[in-house]
Amino acid sequence: MPELKINGREKSAEIKAEYKKFIGRKILFISSTFILIIFIAGIAATLGPYQISVIEVYSIVWHGIPKILQNLDFILSHSFKDFSLTYFTKEESIIWFLRLPPIVMAILAGVGLGIAGTTMQGVVRNPLASPYTLGIASAAGFGAALAIILGAGFATGQNIIIAANAFFFALCSSFIIYGISRYKGVSPETMILAGIALMYLFSAMTGVLQFFGEEKAVVGVVYWMFGSLAGATWDKLFVMFIVLIICIPLIMLKSWDLNTLSTGDERAKSLGVNVNRTRVVCFMLASLVTAGVICFTGTIGFIGLVAPHMCRMIIGGDNRYLIPASGLFGAVVLLSASILARPPIAPSFIPVGLVTAFLGVPMFLYLILRKRKGYW
């Protein structure tokens, strides 16, 4: 009997040690991904016609922050443009206004889409869930098409109107799914089917606009849907950041509940989780994040589908780690794609949304083939 107890304790200690090791591996993955982002961002910031070294880039950023903070009064009373014209050298302006915004947008968009994808897959317990399959990207595309082709929208100003429309319709789609789910019961099947139905509806509505639209405007819509970081500016990044900084911590708070959902609704209920509320809250938060990102970038939906899968294959399905890992990994993929989107023969560019797929699919297939058993 005492021998059994000793064995039991040993076993328990072994399991704990194994668990700690496993957790350590997850933390290591997250930390290395974070470092990788800083490294790739550094490389991305050196690319351009002006020869500015990595050290100079970091130096400009390092000195730029206090310069901005010291002159906040001037920025508020004048504008960021006047501040730049008065206090920045040309190299500093290039880094701060031309190179950093697309890099920061790649990071924020990658983080947002990765996290939104993981959350949606967790909510509907389906590996195919993404902003595309749940109709959110199609709805955003319709909003953008409405603005580009008809010039109609929920704001004024050429670029704001497109983003505002995309954001509004992306959220509309989420609210419709929410409404249907409330009416029919918040089951994963209802949400997926409603999402797919909306995807087709909004795609058809976009098609109608394109069918009757002027050719140049139609081309504009197609280009918007490729997804691009070309329109990155600090004011857009500020809005995107606010959306992410509000939603991501709330999603993280729900990560344990999402873990319990993966064991099945009944078991989750028995563990005291309000399944319906968790599902709705997480879905709406993920939708808000997706809308906040793709309204500025166009539909780079692929990251939301693939980043969670890739991370799940590497670190497993514990959402407490999977959510931040997918976000950071999404940023790595999008940042890398933004570098590859700039071929050596400048000034030609490839929209980053297309490069993302070319970069991500081989990695994804490799992981699928390498993994011997199901990971979901």
Add this chain to the structure above:
Amino acid sequence: MVLIGSTVPLTVMPAIATGIPGDDDGNDNITEKELAGNILTYMLGEGDLSLDELRDAAHVYAYWNGVPRTIVDTAERTVTIYKPVKKIVVLSSDGARALRILGDEDKVVGISETIKRHPYYFPEMSQKKSVGTWKEVDWEEIVSLEPDLLITYATGSINADLAAEKLDPFGITVVGLYFYVTDEYEQIFDELEKLAILLEKEEAAEKYLKWHDEYEARVHDFIAGKEKPNVFMTYTGGSIGKIMEIASYGPGAIDYTLCEKAGGRPITEDFSTKYPKVSAEWVLTENPDIIILKSGDVFGGWDNETEPADLIAQMMVGKNWDDINATENNKIYAVPWSITNGLEHIYGEVLLAKICQPELDIDPTEVYKEFLEDFLRVEYPEGKVLVYPLLAT
């Protein structure tokens, strides 16, 4: 960190000056006193202004009454020029043509790929540095060229708002002008006049507008009271291989307006949409006297007659249009896309008028030749097919 800290010192130095050079009180008005003061300071070897800036200041004082030049562009942005424009980056071929009409092509330092692809029409400009395409540009490349002015479309991927957001911090002025007609022909004239104000080329703009107006008046006077033939207008991508959903132009579309101005009656006049889609059967029942097929992938005409003839043949496949008036009278014409929307649209108007009213005593080819030789200042490309089949003069 020490290395990073030591690389760029925390000095506060203005990168680019804005406003009129020498306007010491910053009230956007350079006075004689300010100019004289700056000249004296310069002669004493003091002051911040360079000789170039002093020249600019003197120019603004002498020719602009001491105040900056301001317009409202097509993106509804107020655009102000504080000193004479010396370097320009132009992102559209339409804008490049406007610059040639105004005679300011020598100031161009940067272009887009579209302009590079047409060395015949832009002999000097096409040799300049390309900064990107109509979809995406390298902002840094633009900054490196240090232009005073960037000309781009008012809307689209590289619209004026976005360009201004990117280039404002570098003191580069952005103007959003299409130079192709989107809604009304007045817009293109207005845009040319506005650019002329910014570039001090009002006379050149006036010359072009006078030339245009004279031809327009002649067409207008000639078609007055004449019977209007029924015209169906379509384009290659919207009609080849289709027996339904064939693209056309309804009231409000610029091609529709041009057809009316040229003395034709578009058969789509009862439609309420600008870009209606119709069936081959519907066209058959409307029995148009003339069909105009616009081709989108040609710039300045075809090199031979085979290509447009093939396009017409391809369009006709499967449509059963053999018995309509246009086919029986051999009045199906292929024309390049740009004739209706660009700065040469008066050629398009004369051409359509000549097709609709063959007795019109203007040779459309001569109009196009004048446009190329007098305004774009390139030789008329002999052998180019600008309309197929050729019109009797």
